[in-house]
Amino acid sequence: MLDEPYRWLEAVNNRRDYIEDQLRGGSPVVGLKYDDGLLLVTIGRGQRKIFEVHDRIALSAIGHSADIERLRMMATDTASVQGFQSSVDDLTLHRLTNFVLGPTIKQSFEAIFGSAYIIKMLLVELGVRGAAEGFISLNYDGTVQANQHREVIGGTHEAETAMQNYLSAADTSEFSLTSALQFALETWVVGWELGVQQAEDDSEENANERSESTMDKERLHEVLRDELKAGEIEGAVLEASRRSNSKFRLLTSDEINAAISDWL
Amino acid sequence: MTNYKGDFLDLLKAHDCQIQLDLPVTPTSGASSPLQETEGTTVLAVRYKDGILIGGDRRATAGNVVMYDRAEKLLQIDEYSVLAIAGSPAMAYEMARVLEHSFQYFRRSQLQELSIEGKLRMLSRLIRDNLPMTLQGIGGVIPIFAIYDLLTEDENGGKIFFYDALGAHFESADFATSGSGSVWIRGVLFYQNRWGDTPLADMDEQEATVTVLRLLDAAAEYDSATSGYNPKSNIYPTVKTITKDGIQDLSAERLREIYAESVETTHAR
Numbered sequence: 001m002l003d004e005p006y007r008w009l010e011a012v013n014n015r016r017d018y019i020e021d022q023l024r025g026g027s028p029v030v031g032l033k034y035d036d037g038l039l040l041v042t043i044g045r046g047q048r049k050i051f052e053v054h055d056r057i058a059l060s061a062i063g064h065s066a067d068i069e070r071l072r073m074m075a076t077d078t079a080s081v082q083g084f085q086s087s088v089d090d091l092t093l094h095r096l097t098n099f100v101l102g103p104t105i106k107q108s109f110e111a112i113f114g115s116a117y118i119i120k121m122l123l124v125e126l127g128v129r130g131a132a133e134g135f136i137s138l139n140y141d142g143t144v145q146a147n148q149h150r151e152v153i154g155g156t157h158e159a160e161t162a163m164q165n166y167l168s169a170a171d172t173s174e175f176s177l178t179s180a181l182q183f184a185l186e187t188w189v190v191g192w193e194l195g196v197q198q199a200e201d202d203s204e205e206n207a208n209e210r211s212e213s214t215m216d217k218e219r220l221h222e223v224l225r226d227e228l229k230a231g232e233i234e235g236a237v238l239e240a241s242r243r244s245n246s247k248f249r250l251l252t253s254d255e256i257n258a259a260i261s262d263w264l
Numbered sequence: 265m266t267n268y269k270g271d272f273l274d275l276l277k278a279h280d281c282q283i284q285l286d287l288p289v290t291p292t293s294g295a296s297s298p299l300q301e302t303e304g305t306t307v308l309a310v311r312y313k314d315g316i317l318i319g320g321d322r323r324a325t326a327g328n329v330v331m332y333d334r335a336e337k338l339l340q341i342d343e344y345s346v347l348a349i350a351g352s353p354a355m356a357y358e359m360a361r362v363l364e365h366s367f368q369y370f371r372r373s374q375l376q377e378l379s380i381e382g383k384l385r386m387l388s389r390l391i392r393d394n395l396p397m398t399l400q401g402i403g404g405v406i407p408i409f410a411i412y413d414l415l416t417e418d419e420n421g422g423k424i425f426f427y428d429a430l431g432a433h434f435e436s437a438d439f440a441t442s443g444s445g446s447v448w449i450r451g452v453l454f455y456q457n458r459w460g461d462t463p464l465a466d467m468d469e470q471e472a473t474v475t476v477l478r479l480l481d482a483a484a485e486y487d488s489a490t491s492g493y494n495p496k497s498n499i500y501p502t503v504k505t506i507t508k509d510g511i512q513d514l515s516a517e518r519l520r521e522i523y524a525e526s527v528e529t530t531h532a533r
Contacts, residue, residue: 052372073373080272080369081279084361243510244343246368 011112019109019140020156022118024198026062027231028154028163028191029122031135033173034180037240037247038124038133041184043192043231050236052248054079055088056126057096058238062153063119063140071119075101088245093125097136097144106142116140120153126238126247149173154191156198163191181235181251181259189220192227221263233260270374272366273389284358285393306445306483306490307337307348309410310453310464311438312472315422315507316410318346319476321445321484322499323491324353333491338502342367343510344412345383350443351405355397359390359405380413384425384433392431404429408440412506420465422506438464445483445490452479473503473514474526481527493523 029042029049040050040060049068050060053075061068078100083091101121109116119140127133135151138144145151150172152163166187172180193215215223235251242249276283307320320337323330339347339360347363349356366386370378378386387409397403406427413421425433426440439453457464462471480501484492493500500523503514 048375051375054372055368076369076372077275080275080365080372081281084272084276084365085281 008112012110015109015112015116016141019116019118023063023120023140024155024195026120026153026155026195028152028159028188028195029060029062030150030152030163030167030184030187030191031060031122031124032150032167032180032184032187034175034177034237035173036177036237037126038135038238039177039180039184039235040122040124040237041181041188041233041235043185043188043227044234045231048234050234050250051076052236052246053096053123054083054091055246055248056128056238057091057093057123058236058248059121059123060153061119061121062155063117067117067119071101071104071117071121074104075123089129089131092132093123093134093136094132094146097123097138101138102142102144104142105138105140109141122151122153124151124238126240128240152187152191155195158198159191159194162194163187166190177237177255178259181256184235185224185233185259186217186220189223189227190215193223224260224263228260228264270370270378272362272369275369283362284355285362285390285397305337305350305443306441306449306480306487307350307408307443308441308446308449308453308476308479309348309408309424309436309439310467310472310476311420311422311424311436312464312467312469313420314469315412315420315505316346316424317469317472317476317503317505318348318408318410319473319480319501319503320348321480321490321492321501322494323489325489328488330491333494333497333499336502338504339364340504340511344414344506346410346504346506346511347387348408348410348442349405350407350446352397352403355394355403356405356407359387359394359407362390363387380411380423383411384409387427388431388433390431391427391429395430398429406442408442409433410506412508412510414508421508443490445480445487448483448486449479452482469505470522473519473522476503477501477519477522477527493527 027042027044029040031040040058042049047065051072053059057079059072059075075096079091079096105117108114117140121138123136125133134146134148136144136146137151137153150167152160154160154163172183233256237249238247239249309316309318318338322333322335324332324335337349341347341364347360367378394403394405406429409425411423413423424436424440426436427433438457441450481492484490500516500519505512
């Protein structure tokens with residue numbers, strides 16, 4: 001029975017396999033700094049994946065759309081009430097992920113008679129007046145990982161590692177929006193392509209070869225061109241120079257076209 | 265509990281968070297208090313060539329005491345709307361804060377901007393919820409709400425709305441005024457708009473600013489609860505524009521120039 005420790009662990013591991021299987025085909029999300037704030041980019045197929053949570057906080061996720069919606073609303077509700085009751089300055093991403101979202105996801109993950117959230121989240125916070133700034137990713141088991149400069153979520157751990165490696169080649173904090181968007185899209189292709197290869201051939205030996213292989217820029221742009229036949233680039237920024245209190249805005253089609261026009 | 269309507273007041277209630285605007289009526293002794301006139305302010309909005317120009321004095325009073333001479337009465341609610349407040353500052357600032365958070369919450373939760381009609385109804389609801397305080401004569405707020413409608417087919421999307429104490433809203437075609445000083449300038453605006461050299465709708469930003477600053481000066485002349493330009497502390501009224509490009513504050517430098525050129529020059533000897 002499940003009240004035996006071994007059975008419980010086995011059930012949790014089965015659940016882990018099941019959720020990883022469900023997430024495998026997810027379109028990655030790339031987050032990085034640029035010279036006027038923080039950028040989130042993905043390529044989607046109709047379903048919106050990047051959301052405004054509060055003045056300086058944005059959220060993106062891969063997974064089941066109903067789970068994304070539930071946790072997005074939880075984050076938005078919590079942030080809205082806290083931001084109103086106290087001050088927007090008292091609202092931090094750390095509190096939101098570590099006190100609210102993380103424990104909720106973990107609880108549902110380990111409650112093996114209930115349904116688990118099929119989700120990976122990437123949240124981002126723009127710091128003003130010396131406040132903390134950066135990215136926090138949340139895994140489907142509730143674990144939290146913070147990074148000041150860049151973060152990714154993807155369908156598999158391998159894809160995430162490959163994207164992290166690609167991103168770490170440059171310090172993007174001085175990049176213009178267009179350059180940052182181009183770099184983020186190339187990173188997306190690295191993660192996506194690896195995910196596709198994995199789905200086709202999931203043997204252990206090939207996994208090592210895949211992670212070592214690198215794609216040249218031409219190949220990256222070619223894959224991107226193919227993906228854009230069915231998919232659409234979705235991007236949003238938390239823009240430090242934005243006059244409004246709310247620093248979030250979706251990228252315009254002009255901004256997106258400026259980044260990819262040379263590749264099409 | 266998930267809030268699927270995007271209603272911020274429902275969300276606050278679900279989290280046991282009470283706002284000042286729905287405080288219960290406190291029993292008062294003697295005869296019931298009459299509905300009092302809004303005190304201590306002059307705010308006005310005019311529809312000019314590019315949108316709405318809105319101005320307000322800076323004085324906050326309690327009876328005959330000047331409490332504060334740097335009050336900000338033009339409160340930006342979102343990128344295209346401004347609430348000009350007249351009345352009890354505690355309630356007015358709370359109203360503006362709730363309004364701002366409500367619009368944002370709707371956009372964030374429902375993934376679409378609240379319509380102008382929805383925004384107007386929200387403000388109506390807040391004014392209506394504040395009725396007990398208004399009836400007690402201590403917390404009344406009669407604001408002007410100015411907004412730029414980006415979806416309109418008109419060349420000028422600027423819209424001005426004013427309210428009564430029960431929360432009914434009315435759209436004004438050309439201008440609106442509120443506060444104790446407004447009685448002195450409402451007629452002047454009507455005169456200017458009808459028989460002046462340039463109707464308000466044809467004025468450029470400079471002309472509209474001159475008109476608004478002159479009228480605030482006129483209100484300050486007759487209403488002790490309204491301040492004009494304060495030369496000792498170098499305090500000017502606040503003026504904002506709302507156009508298709510968003511909201512702009514007129515800088516103190518710009519106001520100083522306009523004041524020197526067009527407001528301080530008079531026929532008086």
